[in-house]
Amino acid sequence: MMETGTMRESMRNAVTDNVFMPNETVISEIIEENSTIRTYTLRFTDRAAAFSFLPGQFVMLSVPGHGEAPISISSSPTSTDAIQLSVRRAGRLTSALHSMKAGEYVAVRGPYGVPFPVDELKGRDLLFVAGGIGLAPLRSLINYCRAKNGEYGKITLCYGSRSPSDIAFKNDLDAWQADGSVDVRLTVDVPERGWQGRTGLVTTLLDDLTINNSNSSALLCGPPVMIDAVISKLKESGMDSEQIITTLERNMKCGVGLCGHCHMEGVLICKDGPVFNVRTLENIMGATG
Amino acid sequence: MAGLATTFGSGAMTNSINEITGAEVIFVIGSNTTEAHPQIARRILEAVDSGAKLIVADPRRTEISRSAHIHLQLRPGSDIALLNAMMRVILSEGLVDDAFIEMRTENFRELRKHLLAQDIDQLAAVSGIPASQIKKAARLYAGAQKGVICYCLGITQHICGTANVESIANLAMLTGHVEQAYTGVNPLRGQNNVQGACDMGAIPGVFPGYQQVSDPLIREKFERAWGKALPSEPGLTITDMTHRGRENGIRAMFIMGENPVMSDPDASKVEETLKGLEFLAVSDIFLTETARLAHVVFPAASFAEKCGTVTNSERRVQLMHQAIPPIGECRSDSEIIMELAGCLGYSMEYENSAEIMEEIALLTPIYGGIFHDRLETCWGLQWPCPTRDHTGTPYLHKYSFARGKGRFVPAENIMPDELPDDDYPFILMTGRVYHHYHTGAMTRASDILSREVPEAVLEINSYDAEEKGLRHGDMVSLRSRRGEMEVRVKPVDTISRGMLYVSFHFHESPVNRLTNPALDPVAKCPEYKVCAVNLEKA
Amino acid sequence: MEKNILKKDHVRPFLRKLARNSRLIAPLRTSHGDLLYQEIESIDSSEIDLSEQPQESAKQFLFPQQEQLFTYQSTSNGFTFSPRKSGMPTVLFGLRSCDISAILYMDVIFLRSPRDHYYLQKRKDTIIIGIGCNEPWDNCFCNATRTGPFLEIGFDLQLTDLGDRFYVESGRAVGDEILKKWPQFFSPVTDEDEKLRYQLMLEARSGFKRHVHVETAFQKIADNSVSPSVWEHLARRCDGCGGCAYICPTCTCFTIFDRPLSPHTGERLRTWDACTHDGFTRMAGGHNPVNTATDRLKRRFMHKLYFDYKQFNRPGCVGCGRCVGICFGGVDIAMFVDMVCAEKRDQRQNATVIGDLLIEAGLITRKQLYKALEKRDRTGMPLGNILMEMGIVTKEDIANCLADKVERP
Numbered sequence A: 001m002m003e004t005g006t007m008r009e010s011m012r013n014a015v016t017d018n019v020f021m022p023n024e025t026v027i028s029e030i031i032e033e034n035s036t037i038r039t040y041t042l043r044f045t046d047r048a049a050a051f052s053f054l055p056g057q058f059v060m061l062s063v064p065g066h067g068e069a070p071i072s073i074s075s076s077p078t079s080t081d082a083i084q085l086s087v088r089r090a091g092r093l094t095s096a097l098h099s100m101k102a103g104e105y106v107a108v109r110g111p112y113g114v115p116f117p118v119d120e121l122k123g124r125d126l127l128f129v130a131g132g133i134g135l136a137p138l139r140s141l142i143n144y145c146r147a148k149n150g151e152y153g154k155i156t157l158c159y160g161s162r163s164p165s166d167i168a169f170k171n172d173l174d175a176w177q178a179d180g181s182v183d184v185r186l187t188v189d190v191p192e193r194g195w196q197g198r199t200g201l202v203t204t205l206l207d208d209l210t211i212n213n214s215n216s217s218a219l220l221c222g223p224p225v226m227i228d229a230v231i232s233k234l235k236e237s238g239m240d241s242e243q244i245i246t247t248l249e250r251n252m253k254c255g256v257g258l259c260g261h262c263h264m265e266g267v268l269i270c271k272d273g274p275v276f277n278v279r280t281l282e283n284i285m286g287a288t289g
Numbered sequence B: 001m002a003g004l005a006t007t008f009g010s011g012a013m014t015n016s017i018n019e020i021t022g023a024e025v026i027f028v029i030g031s032n033t034t035e036a037h038p039q040i041a042r043r044i045l046e047a048v049d050s051g052a053k054l055i056v057a058d059p060r061r062t063e064i065s066r067s068a069h070i071h072l073q074l075r076p077g078s079d080i081a082l083l084n085a086m087m088r089v090i091l092s093e094g095l096v097d098d099a100f101i102e103m104r105t106e107n108f109r110e111l112r113k114h115l116l117a118q119d120i121d122q123l124a125a126v127s128g129i130p131a132s133q134i135k136k137a138a139r140l141y142a143g144a145q146k147g148v149i150c151y152c153l154g155i156t157q158h159i160c161g162t163a164n165v166e167s168i169a170n171l172a173m174l175t176g177h178v179e180q181a182y183t184g185v186n187p188l189r190g191q192n193n194v195q196g197a198c199d200m201g202a203i204p205g206v207f208p209g210y211q212q213v214s215d216p217l218i219r220e221k222f223e224r225a226w227g228k229a230l231p232s233e234p235g236l237t238i239t240d241m242t243h244r245g246r247e248n249g250i251r252a253m254f255i256m257g258e259n260p261v262m263s264d265p266d267a268s269k270v271e272e273t274l275k276g277l278e279f280l281a282v283s284d285i286f287l288t289e290t291a292r293l294a295h296v297v298f299p300a301a302s303f304a305e306k307c308g309t310v311t312n313s314e315r316r317v318q319l320m321h322q323a324i325p326p327i328g329e330c331r332s333d334s335e336i337i338m339e340l341a342g343c344l345g346y347s348m349e350y351e352n353s354a355e356i357m358e359e360i361a362l363l364t365p366i367y368g369g370i371f372h373d374r375l376e377t378c379w380g381l382q383w384p385c386p387t388r389d390h391t392g393t394p395y396l397h398k399y400s401f402a403r404g405k406g407r408f409v410p411a412e413n414i415m416p417d418e419l420p421d422d423d424y425p426f427i428l429m430t431g432r433v434y435h436h437y438h439t440g441a442m443t444r445a446s447d448i449l450s451r452e453v454p455e456a457v458l459e460i461n462s463y464d465a466e467e468k469g470l471r472h473g474d475m476v477s478l479r480s481r482r483g484e485m486e487v488r489v490k491p492v493d494t495i496s497r498g499m500l501y502v503s504f505h506f507h508e509s510p511v512n513r514l515t516n517p518a519l520d521p522v523a524k525c526p527e528y529k530v531c532a533v534n535l536e537k538a
Numbered sequence C: 001m002e003k004n005i006l007k008k009d010h011v012r013p014f015l016r017k018l019a020r021n022s023r024l025i026a027p028l029r030t031s032h033g034d035l036l037y038q039e040i041e042s043i044d045s046s047e048i049d050l051s052e053q054p055q056e057s058a059k060q061f062l063f064p065q066q067e068q069l070f071t072y073q074s075t076s077n078g079f080t081f082s083p084r085k086s087g088m089p090t091v092l093f094g095l096r097s098c099d100i101s102a103i104l105y106m107d108v109i110f111l112r113s114p115r116d117h118y119y120l121q122k123r124k125d126t127i128i129i130g131i132g133c134n135e136p137w138d139n140c141f142c143n144a145t146r147t148g149p150f151l152e153i154g155f156d157l158q159l160t161d162l163g164d165r166f167y168v169e170s171g172r173a174v175g176d177e178i179l180k181k182w183p184q185f186f187s188p189v190t191d192e193d194e195k196l197r198y199q200l201m202l203e204a205r206s207g208f209k210r211h212v213h214v215e216t217a218f219q220k221i222a223d224n225s226v227s228p229s230v231w232e233h234l235a236r237r238c239d240g241c242g243g244c245a246y247i248c249p250t251c252t253c254f255t256i257f258d259r260p261l262s263p264h265t266g267e268r269l270r271t272w273d274a275c276t277h278d279g280f281t282r283m284a285g286g287h288n289p290v291n292t293a294t295d296r297l298k299r300r301f302m303h304k305l306y307f308d309y310k311q312f313n314r315p316g317c318v319g320c321g322r323c324v325g326i327c328f329g330g331v332d333i334a335m336f337v338d339m340v341c342a343e344k345r346d347q348r349q350n351a352t353v354i355g356d357l358l359i360e361a362g363l364i365t366r367k368q369l370y371k372a373l374e375k376r377d378r379t380g381m382p383l384g385n386i387l388m389e390m391g392i393v394t395k396e397d398i399a400n401c402l403a404d405k406v407e408r409p
């Protein structure tokens, strides 16, 4: 425990920044990604409040009267004048957001959390595996890598959706395929009439790939069952668990390591995560059986 | 509680809560004890820890049933079949307590005749439990020196509620499991003061202390104290008022601390009755669904803003102190009543609740020795407590039953008023959850409690759910002959196929629009627990 | 640091000076006999009662049960957020060692980075005057958590009751300042006083009625040798009411929500929350990563006794014993520690014996066992069948394991 004498000194000198105060933003654009996901472009009304961030970080989004929710930043930090959040309608706050129009106001605070290790990933082939709304934080990283022309290896995306009409981020998928920057592979759980692509879990897409394990990293985001399945598949195929990077989702109230909601086996997901490599996760979970 | 009155002569827990810890065998029937009565559940678990055996009869795999040595997963509404079967086993295996029956009871011949005419396998089939299990349970219960039965609304909220309770009493008397410490029959009350409300005469035919209005001597005593002529006929029951108010000539109502629009069966009928009144006054701490219909609403003080006593399940009268002065215009219930009475031309003047308690002691023999100053210095007194020097009564019926001899009242299994059929193939049971209380008027105002359980969920057996193509979280519309509502489903393994379970706390899922107002002929308690329904994806 | 004597007769005049521009919090007895830390309105008409441990800790004065963070107002051109000004100079008088240790714990949680503004505002102008415990109470075990009965650090002033006088020691600069500012109340310590105090401390240390072996429990958890039946036993008795967390001086978890006050205005509040609540970790759509009472209790006790231990080299429990008194299911931390320490292999239930044998034989993991036990509780199926159904072991595995056991001496 820290000796409180020094604590007291540092308290005296502290600049008392209040982390709970959100900053107002205006919704400047809304993109309908599918029937439940929309991407909101937010501009800070007070320019001084704008922040820099890295892919994988998230903000606490406020719709005053409806509370706050953690939402990943889905835009790339390379486009700086605004941030984008892609939000799935899931409950109270997200429904309230979905009923709002461009020109209305919301508020955010952040950015929070450990980002993807963008420097360590340099020069490596990147395999992105996402399910549903899980593409949101990966979208940020994919666009970041694309913008850093040539700094990263080959980019492959395996993306699973419930059904063809649920496939979100179509604009992005098209653009990535169009310029050849990303090898996009899709699959759906439930096919619909006219669907000629793959059907089945996203793990089946991995069977088609030949991965150069020595120079590849995998980045995952999606529902827990998907993540578990993909991790075991990749490990089976010989990928080192340190090169498998995933994000964890927990109920979060403060986003900054104070409220305790995201505590998991001694770590706080909001502060020590949400991005983890699987080696670290195994150590964390292994500690207690 | 009519069932215990006919058999034992008094309708209350025969034991103290702490005595449960010392029982050898505990038989829990129709009670989701862990969720509804955690304090009692703790005693039960403590008893189990120290070696007691636990039998639980419940159609659902409740939390308490996880700790049971025998779980009798009976069909809803077949309690009498189960109890009769147990008694039949006890009789044929010679496990009856002859001395007790001889000394303390009457009408045993009738019961014996009735039981001998029954067939165990047939009864087992009706209850849906293997005969071997029933035998095991019967032997266990009868073989114990100290056997306790706990039951709750799962027993009473049926058309045969009274007969259910009578059968429980039969079982206890047959084995001599009454009249002692650590041994008895214990109805668990749902609120901190249901027992107190009954004790104070809030049932149609009695004055405080279960003194009959039909008894001229008793009436005279109360008339002398209150200076008014009093009726000799019992009043109306709740459903007589809320469902048949107009037929019964009711033009105005004063409702205190109840929310019948939500809590009574066939709730649309209640709403219709209340809307048809010439005058409705409601006193409550929140603006409930019922209060919204009122012409006049009295803001009542909460428990923390007033002083008075409550009487819990174990007949313990406890004093609650006022912690803060009433907020805003709130007044305590007694002040509201006194002022209202004054306006109606009858003056009621009591300085404080201690003075009211003095009058209770004066007129109510079982409360005769209970005064505020005594309650100040102890954890309450258990009635009967007839005099100031009496220390209260931990368990009832010592040396003899309140009615003299305990009376066996044989009962035939009565199937629920409404059974599943092709149109309504599911049995719907209703109940409560730990985090909410009744119609949620109070608990839903708490942010944490509403987060814990934000809405009603309909529990359905996972196989049934799969057959119906339902997944966790799907909305379904649930229909009975009386009404309809929408609710989210949750497939579970804890109830049998063909059964559904839902809580009644949420006005968005007003389950009492669906429930059956068919009444128990004696206790007038509606058959909340079972009705036939159908469901489809909404 | 400074040591002095303060006569009991002079406590009131001393507090009058000290509290001139601060709110003064001290243990007071309510008219119903409860002893609570309360704000003292008038020094003359209040009788400060230092005779026993107050029923609640002092947590609420630095971290209130419910606290407004800010108000919001929405207009056609945006929001205004007005943060709440909080905090005024406070003197916490008569705090028990456990309650002071708990404040040190809160300091770590709320003031590492980032700092909690609202806590800091209240904490930075708080003076702590503690009192050592000459007599531990029935449920106390601060000797085991190393947070009492007397403290070495953490207080500004610490009192020891020597009968008609207090032995006063200062723990920090602020304490020294106080002693210097009003020297008229204090006299030097004599050898007699020192001896008496030492004697009292010794007696206090040997006066504990409960022996809660917190460090043994930590070791057992670290060695992964707590049997699932312990968690299960406790989980069955836990109703998830949250009482233990609300009463606990070191439980600092909170939740945040908005409360509209009118169509365009409202406040954002935080309130205490409890990790034994199901909704604490439940996410939109109903998925809950900490889904059963067993998981939740594990999380609670592991946090206090294992993760905090690992991080701070001492437990997150300060041994105040309050959860022992509050839990009507008997699911308190002392009970847990007792169970863990008392546990011997042969006392375990049959089912978990099989589970443990399979773990020993390396056929299943503890995690798989928990999963299976959970399912057993839900369905009532025998554990072996569940493990077979899960495809983890075969009938032969189980048979071999049991056979091994029988052969063993």
Ligand SMILES: Cc1cc2nc3c(=O)[nH]c(=O)nc-3n(C[C@H](O)[C@H](O)[C@H](O)COP(=O)(O)OP(=O)(O)OC[C@H]3O[C@@H](n4cnc5c(N)ncnc54)[C@H](O)[C@@H]3O)c2cc1C
Binding pocket: A058, A067, A068, A069, A070, A071, A072, A073, A074, A085, A086, A087, A088, A089, A090, A091, A092, A093, A094, A095, A133, A136, A137, A248, A249, A250, A251, A252, A253, A274, C282, C283, C284, C285
């Ligand atoms: C690090 C992180 C990043 C996320 N990024 C995105 C994203 O980019 N896009 C997106 O659509 N969703 C994202 N989520 C999930 C999103 O936070 C939840 O869907 C959202 O909180 C639901 O809030 P609600 O009020 O609409 O739902 P309700 O069910 O009404 O929520 C109730 C409360 O529980 C909490 N809560 C519920 N679910 C979650 C959850 N999954 N995670 C954290 N808290 C929860 C919320 O704080 C909320 O106040 C992310 C979650 C985390 C932890």
Ligand code: SF4
Binding pocket: C244, C247, C248, C249, C250, C251, C304, C316, C317, C318, C319, C320, C321, C322, C323, C324, C333
């Ligand atoms: S866990 Fe219990 S004993 Fe430990 S500090 Fe908290 S309330 Fe006190």
Ligand code: FES
Binding pocket: A251, A252, A253, A254, A255, A256, A257, A258, A259, A260, A261, A262, A263, A268, A269, A270, A271
């Ligand atoms: S969200 Fe509050 S601690 Fe992580």
